[in-house]
Amino acid sequence: MSVDLISIKRKDQDGNVPNFINLESLSYRPCNAKTMSRKKSETASMSNFVSHQTTCKKCTNTEWADFTQNTSLHGLRYIWEQNTFTLRRIVWLLLVLGGIGLMSYQIIDRVVYYFDSPVTVNLMVNFNKSLQFPSITFCNQNAFRSTVTAASGRYDLLTSIYNNFNNFSLDDLQKYNSQNISLDDLYLTSGHRIEDMVVRCKWRGKDCGPENFTRTISDKGVCFAFNSDKSNQLLVDSVGSENGLSITLNIEDYEYMPGPNDASGIKLLVHDVQQFPKVHELGIALSAGLESFVGLEFLSVSNLPKPHGHCENMKLKYFEVYSPDNCQIECLTELTIQNCGCRLQSMPYNSGYYFCFTPTSAIFVEQIGSLLSRGIRFVPWV
Numbered sequence: 001m002s003v004d005l006i007s008i009k010r011k012d013q014d015g016n017v018p019n020f021i022n023l024e025s026l027s028y029r030p031c032n033a034k035t036m037s038r039k040k041s042e043t044a045s046m047s048n049f050v051s052h053q054t055t056c057k058k059c060t061n062t063e064w065a066d067f068t069q070n071t072s073l074h075g076l077r078y079i080w081e082q083n084t085f086t087l088r089r090i091v092w093l094l095l096v097l098g099g100i101g102l103m104s105y106q107i108i109d110r111v112v113y114y115f116d117s118p119v120t121v122n123l124m125v126n127f128n129k130s131l132q133f134p135s136i137t138f139c140n141q142n143a144f145r146s147t148v149t150a151a152s153g154r155y156d157l158l159t160s161i162y163n164n165f166n167n168f169s170l171d172d173l174q175k176y177n178s179q180n181i182s183l184d185d186l187y188l189t190s191g192h193r194i195e196d197m198v199v200r201c202k203w204r205g206k207d208c209g210p211e212n213f214t215r216t217i218s219d220k221g222v223c224f225a226f227n228s229d230k231s232n233q234l235l236v237d238s239v240g241s242e243n244g245l246s247i248t249l250n251i252e253d254y255e256y257m258p259g260p261n262d263a264s265g266i267k268l269l270v271h272d273v274q275q276f277p278k279v280h281e282l283g284i285a286l287s288a289g290l291e292s293f294v295g296l297e298f299l300s301v302s303n304l305p306k307p308h309g310h311c312e313n314m315k316l317k318y319f320e321v322y323s324p325d326n327c328q329i330e331c332l333t334e335l336t337i338q339n340c341g342c343r344l345q346s347m348p349y350n351s352g353y354y355f356c357f358t359p360t361s362a363i364f365v366e367q368i369g370s371l372l373s374r375g376i377r378f379v380p381w382v
Contacts, residue, residue, distance in 0.1 A: 075099070117307040131298055133234040136245060137216065137277040138268040139223035140197065141285075144190040146257040154178070154190060159258045184217070184345035191222035192252060200248040204236070208245075219346045220267055220279040221260065230273050241293060251288050264288060270296060274321040276329045276348070318348035 068080040078084075078092040149155040157176040161168055173179055194210045201208040213224040226245060227234045236243055253264055269283040286292050303311035318333065319326040333347040343349055 119304055119308045130235045130237040133227055133236050133244070134270050134296065135228050135273045135275075135277075136226040136268065136270055137218065137223050137228075137279055137283075138249075138266050139218065139220040139279050139283070140192045140251055141261045141263040141265050141267060142192070142251070142253070142256045143187065143221040143259040143261060144257055145192060145252065145255040147255060149190045149257065152189065154186065155257065158186070158190070162258050162260060182345070187217060187222050187345060192255070194224045196252060197224075197249050198247065199250050200246075202246040203234075204243050216277065217346050218277045218279045219281065220283065221346075223277065223279055225277065228273060233273060244296075253288060268294070270294065272323075274319070274326075275323055276319070276326055278325060278329075 065080065068077050071077060075092050075096040079089055079096065081089065144158055146155065149158055154176075157172075157178050160172055160176070194213045194215065198210050198213070201212065203212070213226055214228045216223050216225050216228070226247075249266060251265060256264065263285065265288050266286045267279050267283040268286055269277055269279045271277055271282075284294065305312050313322045314327065316322055316326055316330050318330050329348065333343055333349070336343055336347065
């Protein structure tokens with residue numbers, strides 16, 4: 001039962017309102033349990049709201065309190081939730097901070113990974129309509145011709161050099177009257193000629209000849225290169241031996257004499273036109289009296305510069321294009337110049353340095369002897 005207090009204001013006969021309440025105006029009205037439960041719930045909700053607002057006003061403003069209770073950010077509302085255990089709020093705080101920390105770590109890690117410019121190796125097989133034919137450099141295993149050296153009076157000199165190299169001295173040069181000659185002159189004037197070596201030449205079915213070869217000096221001595229013109233490279237558009245270079249050579253074994261090599265035949269190297277021909281180190285030995293086929297497979301590797309990789313195209317002093325082989329040759333040249341003040345006849349040069357083993361310099365012979373005593377050998381024909 002509930003009691004409703006109703007004040008009934010009655011006027012008297014004069015029309016005045018009495019300032020007292022008639023007891024007869026008290027009446028009782030029944031109420032059910034549903035009405036009492038609703039009133040208690042409204043009272044409790046109002047009490048929680050007032051308590052929550054009072055507490056939040058102490059720590060922050062009303063807008064922040066409303067945001068924490070209505071945001072979709074997981075866990076934030078439970079940190080500022082009232083009427084709950086403090087330990088539970090601390091646990092939610094740690095979970096939220098841990099999630100923010102993990103998210104920040106992943107974001108920073110991906111940003112750093114992006115600015116590191118990562119690269120994956122991509123392998124692509126291209127079917128080109130035409131390919132650039134490589135340069136072909138070959139050298140006779142015999143460096144000098146016996147008839148030419150005998151005619152010039154240098155046969156005994158060369159025999160003495162190569163048969164008794166460690167004991168060869170300036171006195172031997174004077175003995176053979178060779179003070180004013182270098183090994184570069186010896187190789188060029190006493191070596192084989194392309195006109196005498198080429199018997200038959202075919203390029204893609206068409207005739208070619210000695211005029212298509214260029215004389216060069218490599219670490220093997222005097223050599224001859226096919227397709228060595230950097231400005232006019234030959235191309236091929238199909239496979240097969242009939243679409244390449246076919247050549248028959250005369251090694252002139254009857255001209256063989258003591259020299260830097262004891263083998264017989266040809267040393268051949270297939271290389272890029274921009275590469276230094278390291279025939280002695282990388283060449284293929286071909287014996288006389290045999291027909292040899294050399295198959296080619298083109299492989300191109302492009303290394304990305306920084307920041308995508310750790311490679312860079314250094315500017316070389318003696319070569320237009322950078323490559324590991326060219327860089328090694330240049331470093332060896334600079335080392336020889338620093339130690340001897342000269343270079344080997346096969347080494348690249350600009351100007352200002354004469355060839356090593358020049359007989360006109362007695363000081364240089366002493367320097368070479370000092371280097372040999374320390375186990376260093378700068379020999380142009382090895």
